[in-house]
Amino acid sequence: MGYHYLNKLFTPKSIAVFGASTNPDSVGSRILENLRKGQFGGELYPVNPKHESINGSKCYASIDEIGKIIGLAVIVTPAATIPNILRQCGDHGIKNAVVISAGFAESGTTGKKLERELHEVAKQYGIHVVGPNSLGIMRPAAKLNATFSKNQARPGKLALVSQSGAICTAILDWAEAKHIGFSTVVSIGEATDVGFGEVLNYLSMDPQTSSIIVYVEGVRNARSFMSGLRVAARMKPVVVIKAGRHEVGSKAAISHSGALVGRDDVFEAALDRAGVVRASNITQLLSTVNILSTGLRANYDRLAILTNAGGPAVMAADRSQDMNIIVPDLAPETMKQLNKVLPGNWSKGNPVDILGDANPERYAQAIKITLEDSNTDGLLILLTPQAMTSPTDVAKQVIKATAKTSKPVLACWMGDWLVGEARKLLDKAAIPSFRTPESAIEAFAHLATFRRNQKLLLQVPSSLQEDKKPDVEGARLIIESVLADGRHTLGTVESKAILAAFRIPVIQATLTHSPTEALIAAESAGFPVAMKINALNLTHKSDSGGVRLDIPNAHAVRNVYKEMIESVRQKEPDADIKGITVEHMYRSTSSRELLVGVSRDTVFGPVITFGMGGTAVEIHRDTVVALPPLNGYMINKMIAKTRVSKMLKKFRHLPAIDHKALKKVLLRISEMVCELPEIIEAEINPLIADQHGVIAVDARFHVNYAPVTGLKYDHMAIHPYPVDYVRSLQLPDGTDIIIRPIRPEDGAMEQQFVRNLSKESRYMRFMQALQELTPEMLVRFTQIDYDREMCFIATTIIDDQEVELGVSRYFITPDGDSCEFALVTADEWQGKGLGFLLMKTLMRSARDKGLATIDGEVLSNNTGMLRLMKRLGFDIKKDAQDFSIVNVRRRL
Numbered sequence: 001m002g003y004h005y006l007n008k009l010f011t012p013k014s015i016a017v018f019g020a021s022t023n024p025d026s027v028g029s030r031i032l033e034n035l036r037k038g039q040f041g042g043e044l045y046p047v048n049p050k051h052e053s054i055n056g057s058k059c060y061a062s063i064d065e066i067g068k069i070i071g072l073a074v075i076v077t078p079a080a081t082i083p084n085i086l087r088q089c090g091d092h093g094i095k096n097a098v099v100i101s102a103g104f105a106e107s108g109t110t111g112k113k114l115e116r117e118l119h120e121v122a123k124q125y126g127i128h129v130v131g132p133n134s135l136g137i138m139r140p141a142a143k144l145n146a147t148f149s150k151n152q153a154r155p156g157k158l159a160l161v162s163q164s165g166a167i168c169t170a171i172l173d174w175a176e177a178k179h180i181g182f183s184t185v186v187s188i189g190e191a192t193d194v195g196f197g198e199v200l201n202y203l204s205m206d207p208q209t210s211s212i213i214v215y216v217e218g219v220r221n222a223r224s225f226m227s228g229l230r231v232a233a234r235m236k237p238v239v240v241i242k243a244g245r246h247e248v249g250s251k252a253a254i255s256h257s258g259a260l261v262g263r264d265d266v267f268e269a270a271l272d273r274a275g276v277v278r279a280s281n282i283t284q285l286l287s288t289v290n291i292l293s294t295g296l297r298a299n300y301d302r303l304a305i306l307t308n309a310g311g312p313a314v315m316a317a318d319r320s321q322d323m324n325i326i327v328p329d330l331a332p333e334t335m336k337q338l339n340k341v342l343p344g345n346w347s348k349g350n351p352v353d354i355l356g357d358a359n360p361e362r363y364a365q366a367i368k369i370t371l372e373d374s375n376t377d378g379l380l381i382l383l384t385p386q387a388m389t390s391p392t393d394v395a396k397q398v399i400k401a402t403a404k405t406s407k408p409v410l411a412c413w414m415g416d417w418l419v420g421e422a423r424k425l426l427d428k429a430a431i432p433s434f435r436t437p438e439s440a441i442e443a444f445a446h447l448a449t450f451r452r453n454q455k456l457l458l459q460v461p462s463s464l465q466e467d468k469k470p471d472v473e474g475a476r477l478i479i480e481s482v483l484a485d486g487r488h489t490l491g492t493v494e495s496k497a498i499l500a501a502f503r504i505p506v507i508q509a510t511l512t513h514s515p516t517e518a519l520i521a522a523e524s525a526g527f528p529v530a531m532k533i534n535a536l537n538l539t540h541k542s543d544s545g546g547v548r549l550d551i552p553n554a555h556a557v558r559n560v561y562k563e564m565i566e567s568v569r570q571k572e573p574d575a576d577i578k579g580i581t582v583e584h585m586y587r588s589t590s591s592r593e594l595l596v597g598v599s600r601d602t603v604f605g606p607v608i609t610f611g612m613g614g615t616a617v618e619i620h621r622d623t624v625v626a627l628p629p630l631n632g633y634m635i636n637k638m639i640a641k642t643r644v645s646k647m648l649k650k651f652r653h654l655p656a657i658d659h660k661a662l663k664k665v666l667l668r669i670s671e672m673v674c675e676l677p678e679i680i681e682a683e684i685n686p687l688i689a690d691q692h693g694v695i696a697v698d699a700r701f702h703v704n705y706a707p708v709t710g711l712k713y714d715h716m717a718i719h720p721y722p723v724d725y726v727r728s729l730q731l732p733d734g735t736d737i738i739i740r741p742i743r744p745e746d747g748a749m750e751q752q753f754v755r756n757l758s759k760e761s762r763y764m765r766f767m768q769a770l771q772e773l774t775p776e777m778l779v780r781f782t783q784i785d786y787d788r789e790m791c792f793i794a795t796t797i798i799d800d801q802e803v804e805l806g807v808s809r810y811f812i813t814p815d816g817d818s819c820e821f822a823l824v825t826a827d828e829w830q831g832k833g834l835g836f837l838l839m840k841t842l843m844r845s846a847r848d849k850g851l852a853t854i855d856g857e858v859l860s861n862n863t864g865m866l867r868l869m870k871r872l873g874f875d876i877k878k879d880a881q882d883f884s885i886v887n888v889r890r891r892l
Contacts, residue, residue: 005814006194006202009096009128010139010184012071013042015146016063016094018085019076019101020046022054027100028076029054030148031136038145038152042071063088072096074136074146079103082132083117090125097122098146099131105190106133115192122193126815134189135165140182141208147187156181158293159203161196162215163188164243171213174286179427180293183208197224198814201788204232205780211237211292213285214276222270222604222717227785229274234457234783235776237292237450238276241285242267266601269625273718275457277446287443291432296408300377301448302326303441304370305351307382308358308389312414313351316380316437323445327351334373341365350376357388364397371405377448378408380440385418395422399429408432408447412440456637457783458744461629463674463713463720465667468503472675475501479678479703488680488704489536492581495699499684502668505661506696509581515558521582522557528585531560532698533568535575539700542615544571550585557582586688586697590654592647593686594662594694595623596669600680604717606673610666612644613686629720630670635663648689661693677706677715710850719787725845731832735796737805739841742791744783746804750793751778753804758827764862765824781809788812790845794825794834805829808838810846810854818853819846823865835868843872847892858886 015035019028028046032054035044045068046054049061060066073089075082079101089097104115115132122129130137136147140155149165151172158180162168165187172185183206186199196214203209212232219225232238242264271278279285303325307313320327330338330350338352342362347353354366363381371379381398385391391413402409411426411433413419426433434440464470475498482490490498496506510521511534522529533546541547545567548560561580568575595613600606604627611623624641626634639645639662650656665687673679681702688695706715713719726740742750754762755772762770773781784791791809795802806825813819821842825834846854856874858865860883869876869888879885 004202004205006128006198008071009130009194010137010144010202011142012096012144014045014068014070015040015042015072015074016045016047016060016066016070017074017076018047018063020048020051020054020059022051026076027148030150031074031076031100031146034145034147034149034152038140039143040145041143043068045070063092063094070094072098072146074098074100076100076148079107079111079114079132083114083121086118086121086127086129087125090121090127095125095127097127097129097131098134098136099129099189099192100134100136100148101131102133104132104192115190119192127193128198128814129193130186131189132192133165135162135168135187137187138182138185147185151176153185154179154181156183156293157208157210157295158182158289159184159186159206159209159212160215161186161188161199161203161212163191163217164215165189167215170282171286171289175289175293178290178293179430180289183210191220195220195224197221197226197228200228200232200238204228204235209236210295212239213289213292214238214240215285216240216242219603223719223787226270226274226604226717227787229271229276230457231780231783231785231788233275233450233453234779237297237447238274239279239285239288239292239446240271240276241279241282263601263607263625265625266604266607266627269607269627270604270717272453273456273627275450275453277449277453279446283439284442284446287434287439288446290434291408291410291443291447294408294430294432296432296447298377298408298444298447298451300451301445302328302375302377303444304328304330304373304376304379305382306363306366306370306379307351307353307384308356308363308386309382309384310347310353312382312384312412312437313347313353316382316412316441317351319438319441320445323441325441325445325448328375330370331373331375334369334375337369338366341369356384356386358394359388360390360393360397363394364401367398367401367409371402371407371409376407378410378444380410380412380437380444382437383411383413383419383422385413385415391415391419391422392425395425399425399431402431408444410434410440410444412437456634459631459633460721460743461631461634461670462723463629464671464723470502470668470671470675472501475672475676476678479676479701482703483678483705487536488702490701490703491534491536491578492532492699493534495682495701496696498672498682498701499696499699502672504665504668504684504696505694506699507583507586509583511579511581512561513579515561518561518580518582519554519557522551523554525582525584527554528552528587529557530583530585530697531557531564532581532583533564533575534578534581535568535572536578538568538572538575544568544575586695588688588690588692591688591690592644592654592657594644594689595683595685596665596687597623597684598669598673598679598682605715606679608638608666608669608673610638611642613684617685627717628670628673629716629718630666632663632667635666638666639663655691657689658691658693662689665694665696674713674716674720678703680704712848719785722786722790722845725792725841727841729837731834731837733832735832737794737796737834737837739792739794739837741786742782742784742793742807742809746793747778747782749795749802749804750782750807753807753826756826757824761824761827764859764865765822767857767859784809790842790849792838792841792845794838806834806838808835808842810842812849812851813855817851818855819849819851821854821856823856830864835865836871839868839872843890843892851892854890854892856888858888860884860886 021028046059051059104111140153149169493511512518528550531548593614597609612620622643626638648657684696684699789811794806808823810819810821874888874890
């Protein structure tokens with residue numbers, strides 16, 4: 001893999017163990033023993049002033065005595081001593097540490113103070129710290145086992161990242177019996193410094209890792225977490241299990257890891273956006289590990305089921321429907337071939353029941369034919385140990401018959417004692433085997449879900465839509481006026497004004513303060529009218545008699561005004577009544593009442609809600625949530641998850657609603673959430689939808705001052721497409737170009753751009769011989785995280801086709817203060833000022849991000865690039881170790 005700043009954490013040349021002990025039952029002793037048993041090839045330095053030697057090896061009183069370069073510090077001392085030990089490590093140039101000890105944020109106020117001090121020391125010295133409260137780390141291929149687990153993981157392609165050390169040990173123990181190996185095991189503990197985002201970013205580029213499983217209790221940094229998940233899921237399957245789905249579990253998770261735990265439905269939505277698969281329990285997780293460890297992948301979601309008993313096949317088919325797995329009809333040719341080799345009373349379809357007397361040869365024939373069916377993407381083989389069955393011999397035939405197929409093959413040998421030997425054979429052959437049909441189906445479903453999720457990862461919504469722009473500043477001025485007035489809740493008129501600023505259709509309301517004002521407003525709006533109490537601290541107005549509908553005439557208006565005021569004062573004496581709003585009563589014989597809302601999750605920030613509206617929202621509980629920003633594809637998926645979506649189509653006497661108008665409202669809400677971080681809560685209920693369009697009937701907003709970070713969209717877990725940087729320009733020769741951030745759909749254009757570069761230009765850019773981008777490089781270069789990096793492409797139209805002319809990009813370094821850049825322009829477009837424009841755009845973006853410096857490496861014979869760097873004001877210095885490279889740097 002290319003250089004990653006965590007490389008040396010997992011491949012140290014030497015390790016110092018602080019807190020090593022002669023007590024065989026101590027954590028320090030266990031870690032030292034594991035490093036030795038794992039045959040770590042580097043130097044080991046036990047550090048403990050209480051001992052002169054440990055198990056025949058010299059023990060050092062402090063790091064000062066070692067006098068050699070240390071690659072990794074493993075610290076097992078009491079929590080109060082750790083900040084000072086970390087300072088000593090920093091003074092001696094140690095850049096990587098694993099803190100095993102507990103007693104930090106999870107233990108209360110004193111522990112939180114210690115953890116803050118630990119974090120400050122790590123940042124001061126640039127030390128990458130895993131933990132505290134960590135089991136440790138493993139890198140089996142590097143013979144590194146810096147944990148106190150009793151397991152020695154075997155090398156493999158599966159990575160495990162967990163907040164819980166106990167979960168790590170349980171999975172490692174289970175995996176040993178299944179002959180499953182690991183590329184990396186990381187117990188991040190409280191993740192004070194190195195967290196999920198950093199580890200997942202590392203694993204995404206790790207060639208030794210083909211799939212990743214993650215155990216989560218809470219999240220400290222939502223932006224980093226989402227960024228790491230998304231970049232990893234673009235490259236390889238990621239499966240997540242989360243503890244704390246309910247309130248009791250959430251409290252336990254907080255006390256264990258010290259991290260924040262938000263709503264579970266929001267976490268589900270976050271995983272959906274990240275393109276990862278969620279396992280709902282440990283059984284599902286282990287089933288998925290079982291299949292991921294083999295490296296199998298499913299192209300689609302169609303599964304054939306082959307069995308010697310009907311009951312298990314029915315169970316498998318039922319679970320398939322639960323998990324959205326298709327059990328398709330077999331192709332006519334498959335049916336024809338199976339009829340030739342199977343008894344006449346076989347099931348004649350999928351599931352393929354080859355009957356209870358099936359011998360190994362019948363299994364082998366049926367497997368071969370079924371695997372060749374183009375209607376299927378995988379095969380589940382079921383076996384029950386009946387009187388005529390030889391489970392072990394059938395397993396041997398399965399191994400032989402499936403050796404050359406690329407389709408995933410899963411086995412489920414039901415029972416225990418009679419099938420034990422067969423299971424061992426299947427495990428050794430890397431054929432995932434399961435004890436129940438349901439667990440096998442769930443594992444295949446997770447493979448298929450990973451593939452489906454890739455489409456969601458390609459979605460890059462903008463913060464603002466390209467059509468009629470909203471009046472963001474006008475909406476912000478309304479919010480600022482409310483806050484300046486000492487309020488946080490907007491009235492109905494103010495709330496509808498915010499919606500109108502974002503081009504959301506509303507029924508205009510007039511705030512009145514007397515029966516006469518209400519009468520005038522009603523005559524202006526036109527009868528019938530609706531009247532609603534305007535009390536800022538009253539959420540459910542109708543419950544206290546604060547809503548009256550279908551008021552038919554002027555005489556009724558005055559009476560209703562008085563009745564409403566009296567009713568609300570009687571039922572809600574603390575209500576802060578500001579008056580009554582009057583609005584035209586919207587009538588439609590085909591309307592549906594919907595709800596659109598915004599809320600703030602403690603972890604992931606703004607969340608958009610959609611579902612069935614009206615006064616019985618809490619009873620129906622038909623809502624779905626999604627993380628902004630959204631686009632049309634995501635909104636369609638969101639709506640489809642609700643039960644009310646079926647009523648939005650043509651339904652009995654009701655015509656279908658204007659789906660386009662509904663989608664536009666949700667897009668506008670997404671814009672609002674992106675652009676107005678002051679919004680804490682918002683609700684449109686009801687949003688009336690019919691065949692003519694949609695209109696907001698009632699709305700409320702709760703706002704607060706936004707944190708001052710200096711960074712736009714910092715309140716969001718997912719950075720939107722930076723549409724602000726799209727610019728139309730003209731080169732000196734008159735060529736019209738567009739410079740814009742890259743998108744995932746630019747992959748083919750980017751690949752063609754690199755192919756068209758001359759051999760010399762490719763070498764100057766990549767500093768190696770390269771014909772074209774590998775699939776992995778193409779994903780990394782085009783599906784970027786706009787929070788961690790930026791990439792701009794310059795394009796023009798040639799023969800009605802968009803053509804890439806040049807590209808500039810930067811990656812933010814781990815210190816968060818600087819970035820490293822790269823630039824290349826097409827050979828025929830060099831010398832036309834294109835590189836200058838791309839670099840100026842890149843530097844502006846880095847400056848807006850708050851970065852202090854921009855750095856790069858240029859080959860010393862790349863004279864054109866060096867001239868450009870000088871023109872842009874970069875400092876130019878030859879590399880002290882490699883004279884073929886020139887280092888360039890500029891303060892921003």
